Amino acid sequence: MNKKALEMSFNWIFAIIVGAVILFLAIYFVGKIISTGRYQQDSLVAKELSSLTNPLGTGFAETSKAVIDLKLDTRIFNDCSSVGNFGKSILSATTRSGIGKEWGDKGVEQELQSKYIFSEKVEEGKKLYVFTREFNMPFYVSDIMVFTSKNYCFINIPYDFENEFVNINAGNLKVGNCTLSDIQVCFNQDCDISIDTYEQSVTKNGSKVYYTGELIYAAIFSDKETYECNIKRLMKRISHLTLIYQDKIDIINEMCFSGLGPELQGLDSMAKSLNSSIDLGQVESSAFALDYKNDYAGCQLY
Amino acid sequence: MKKAQFKIQEMAFILLAIVLFFVIVGLFFVAIYSRNLKNIATNAEEGQAILIAQVLAEYPEFSCGSLCLDADRLIVMNKRRKYTNFWPVETIEVRKITKEEEKECTLENYPDCNYFKVHNSETENIRKVGSFTSLCRKDITSGQTYDKCELAKILIGYEVR
Numbered sequence: 001m002n003k004k005a006l007e008m009s010f011n012w013i014f015a016i017i018v019g020a021v022i023l024f025l026a027i028y029f030v031g032k033i034i035s036t037g038r039y040q041q042d043s044l045v046a047k048e049l050s051s052l053t054n055p056l057g058t059g060f061a062e063t064s065k066a067v068i069d070l071k072l073d074t075r076i077f078n079d080c081s082s083v084g085n086f087g088k089s090i091l092s093a094t095t096r097s098g099i100g101k102e103w104g105d106k107g108v109e110q111e112l113q114s115k116y117i118f119s120e121k122v123e124e125g126k127k128l129y130v131f132t133r134e135f136n137m138p139f140y141v142s143d144i145m146v147f148t149s150k151n152y153c154f155i156n157i158p159y160d161f162e163n164e165f166v167n168i169n170a171g172n173l174k175v176g177n178c179t180l181s182d183i184q185v186c187f188n189q190d191c192d193i194s195i196d197t198y199e200q201s202v203t204k205n206g207s208k209v210y211y212t213g214e215l216i217y218a219a220i221f222s223d224k225e226t227y228e229c230n231i232k233r234l235m236k237r238i239s240h241l242t243l244i245y246q247d248k249i250d251i252i253n254e255m256c257f258s259g260l261g262p263e264l265q266g267l268d269s270m271a272k273s274l275n276s277s278i279d280l281g282q283v284e285s286s287a288f289a290l291d292y293k294n295d296y297a298g299c300q301l302y
Numbered sequence: 303m304k305k306a307q308f309k310i311q312e313m314a315f316i317l318l319a320i321v322l323f324f325v326i327v328g329l330f331f332v333a334i335y336s337r338n339l340k341n342i343a344t345n346a347e348e349g350q351a352i353l354i355a356q357v358l359a360e361y362p363e364f365s366c367g368s369l370c371l372d373a374d375r376l377i378v379m380n381k382r383r384k385y386t387n388f389w390p391v392e393t394i395e396v397r398k399i400t401k402e403e404e405k406e407c408t409l410e411n412y413p414d415c416n417y418f419k420v421h422n423s424e425t426e427n428i429r430k431v432g433s434f435t436s437l438c439r440k441d442i443t444s445g446q447t448y449d450k451c452e453l454a455k456i457l458i459g460y461e462v463r
Binding site: 113 | 306342362
């Protein structure tokens with residue numbers, strides 16, 4: 001064999017092997033950078049969503065609403081934990097991509113202890129519709145924040161709810177003229193989501209939850225697990241707030257006697273003993289008793 | 303050394319130089335990228351802190367109406383342990399706008415004080431943003447109870463990364 005030919009072929013083999021290694025490393029690192037960028041972007045979506053929950057509070061306006069335009073098709077994951085002093089809503093997101101996996105891994109989770117986010121476990125779309133309602137029991141406890149991405153159609157809606165409907169409709173809710181793609185919400189009759197206004201319950205996917213007051217909106221648009229978890233969290237918040245009011249009574253008692261201690265304790269114990277939404281009625285009764293006494297107290301506590 | 307061996311060695315050195323060059327460029331890129339990431343995180347924290355400063359008076363733990371902080375509840379919220387991880391910020395302070403010397407409020411000296419430390423984490427690198435609000439408490443004059451309100455500044459601290 002020609003010695004020069006051998007020398008050439010060895011050089012080529014060596015160059016090809018090393019070139020392939022460099023190319024492989026380059027492709028590997030570019031892939032890593034892209035996936036890290038995607039992870040960062042998904043984490044930012046969740047972070048921005050969690051930051052947006054602050055100005056979206058009602059601020060004593062009873063209700064507020066907004067449409068959040070997401071640049072890409074996005075899945076918002078809403079998890080809830082009732083463990084700990086206040087429990088937490090856990091938001092995370094992932095976006096659809098044309099490169100690699102269609103849906104990447106979830107970005108960094110955002111834990112919100114002071115917010116109560118009601119939605120399906122996963123909301124998907126380019127638009128996220130948000131509305132908030134003030135939740136009082138009997139004092140202001142928090143805003144309940146509802147995230148939706150699907151279209152809902154209300155049937156047989158009572159007159160008083162129809163008026164409220166304008167306040168919560170950010171663009172994906174309508175009354176009547178339902179299409180096949182809409183999720184039907186019916187009052188006192190069977191359909192996708194059925195509301196029994198006499199029993200104060202909402203049945204969805206075969207699961208029933210109970211509501212009181214503004215919680216009807218949370219019950220309609222949440223899955224059972226998220227709803228029940230957030231109800232327990234709200235009860236924990238009520239319990240903490242009753243303790244704060246009791247401490248306040250101790251401070252102002254000399255100049256301003258309210259005599260609301262026993263009613264606050266009653267509400268606290270009812271809130272603590274709630275096992276599921278079926279017990280909401282009992283908490284509401286305690287809240288009514290407190291509110292009644294506060295209205296006639298020489299020194300109103302709230 | 304044979305000419306072929308010399309050429310292989312030469313190529314190996316060139317390849318090594320190329321790899322080193324790309325590694326250095328990569329490290330440079332990573333350094334800029336991570337600094338940018340820290341800025342993004344700090345900006346997000348700052349945005350959150352500004353929003354909290356604006357809406358703190360709406361939290362039921364403090365609120366006595368629109369843009370009103372209840373001083374009687376601020377004092378009972380002072381460093382309340384169960385609320386340690388509740389707030390999405392590092393510090394929450396409220397200062398009365400007054401010419402008097404700063405005096406931190408405790409259960410013992412309240413209401414003869416002007417500075418409430420409601421929440422304080424152990425984070426060191428903190429920057430603060432503020433917002434003004436009214437600070438009200440129950441007071442009594444000639445046997446009549448009334449709401450005494452003063453101007454105050456809410457200071458929210460966030461971590462600089």
